[in-house]
Amino acid sequence: MIEVVAELSRGPVFLAGEALECVVTVTNPLPPTATSASSEALAWASAQIHCQFHASESRVALPPPDSSQPDVQPDSQTVFLPHRGERGQCILSTPPKILFCDLRLDPGESKSYSYSEVLPIEGPPSFRGQSVKYVYKLTIGCQRVNSPITLLRVPLRVLVLTGLQDVRFPQDEAVAPSSPFLEEDEGGKKDSWLAELAGERLMAATSCRSLHLYNISDGRGKVGTFGIFKSVYRLGEDVVGTLNLGEGTVACLQFSVSLQTEERVQPEYQRRRGTGGAPSVSHVTHARHQESCLHTTRTSFSLPIPLSSTPGFCTAIVSLKWRLHFEFVTSREPGLVLLPPVEQPEPATWTGPEQIEKTIIGL
Numbered sequence: 001m002i003e004v005v006a007e008l009s010r011g012p013v014f015l016a017g018e019a020l021e022c023v024v025t026v027t028n029p030l031p032p033t034a035t036s037a038s039s040e041a042l043a044w045a046s047a048q049i050h051c052q053f054h055a056s057e058s059r060v061a062l063p064p065p066d067s068s069q070p071d072v073q074p075d076s077q078t079v080f081l082p083h084r085g086e087r088g089q090c091i092l093s094t095p096p097k098i099l100f101c102d103l104r105l106d107p108g109e110s111k112s113y114s115y116s117e118v119l120p121i122e123g124p125p126s127f128r129g130q131s132v133k134y135v136y137k138l139t140i141g142c143q144r145v146n147s148p149i150t151l152l153r154v155p156l157r158v159l160v161l162t163g164l165q166d167v168r169f170p171q172d173e174a175v176a177p178s179s180p181f182l183e184e185d186e187g188g189k190k191d192s193w194l195a196e197l198a199g200e201r202l203m204a205a206t207s208c209r210s211l212h213l214y215n216i217s218d219g220r221g222k223v224g225t226f227g228i229f230k231s232v233y234r235l236g237e238d239v240v241g242t243l244n245l246g247e248g249t250v251a252c253l254q255f256s257v258s259l260q261t262e263e264r265v266q267p268e269y270q271r272r273r274g275t276g277g278a279p280s281v282s283h284v285t286h287a288r289h290q291e292s293c294l295h296t297t298r299t300s301f302s303l304p305i306p307l308s309s310t311p312g313f314c315t316a317i318v319s320l321k322w323r324l325h326f327e328f329v330t331s332r333e334p335g336l337v338l339l340p341p342v343e344q345p346e347p348a349t350w351t352g353p354e355q356i357e358k359t360i361i362g363l
Contacts, residue, residue, distance in 0.1 A: 017121040032108035048096040054088030059131040061271040082139035125160040221249035246297035251331040256290040259303040
């Protein structure tokens with residue numbers, strides 16, 4: 001028996017274009033007192049990063065696969081195929097790298113090997129939606145002598161920042177940001193430079209503030225005004241908005257606002273509804289705020305963006321966008337007054353009406 005352990009140096013979350021570093025340790029777990037006949041011989045081990053794509057058959061109509069280019073020996077147990085047994089198709093992969101060949105381990109002995117690879121910058125982000133899924137994995141294949149290949153898969157999360165695809169690493173070291181107190185190799189300098197560049201672009205995009213106002217109305221008049229200070233956010237931030245209901249001519253009894261993602265299949269890949277296909281657009285709610293607001297002049301809300309969510313992106317098959325979805329419950333009675341008079345000659349008990357003619361509007 002052989003134990004294979006893969007340890008990622010910086011965790012499982014990466015930015016497209018960064019270098020992944022992994023230490024693979026191979027161990028013979030038998031006690032050192034075992035006989036020499038318990039030694040294990042390994043023919044080879046290899047590692048590769050790949051992105052697996054899976055689409056819902058009821059939502060996405062994919063073209064038939066090209067049968068003129070079959071996989072090389074897909075059924076052979078001696079060929080290293082990282083996506084063997086996986087659902088969907090492999091749309092992106094790095095070249096395989098050999099970790100070792102002809103390794104023999106005595107009982108209790110272990111060997112460690114380093115694997116490093118740059119994550120492709122042209123790929124989609126990690127995403128698990130209702131229509132499609134993009135899943136990244138680091139697969140390590142190992143084969144004992146006269147035995148089939150054993151695969152170890154390590155899940156990864158890859159984030160894609162728009163605009164980094166066209167950026168080139170500066171050759172002049174004076175241009176690249178670096179610390180004079182740290183010794184970094186070329187790969188470390190590129191990673192730190194890429195991370196700093198990504199942070200600067202995110203900060204520049206998300207720090208711009210400008211008040212945007214939107215009038216909310218129905219068929220009977222104005223309900224209020226919605227205000228938001230920016231439209232670009234980072235994961236983990238709060239979406240803060242304000243509602244001014246004092247200027248409305250239609251009484252608002254209650255409102256709710258939801259932070260949602262909209263997953264939309266591109267038109268050329270949409271399955272026709274008449275053939276039993278599901279809707280090409282799906283929504284997922286990540287946060288929600290609800291408030292009773294009768295006689296409220298001004299209010300606000302704050303919705304957190306989950307760190308585990310996926311930023312908006314667009315591929316040839318699907319697009320993902322973020323949105324705020326509002327629902328307002330308004331009164332049909334003009335000039336609605338539900339509060340008792342401020343001044344009364346004698347004490348009285350006031351109760352609100354049991355029923356109100358209302359209308360629900362969604363935005």
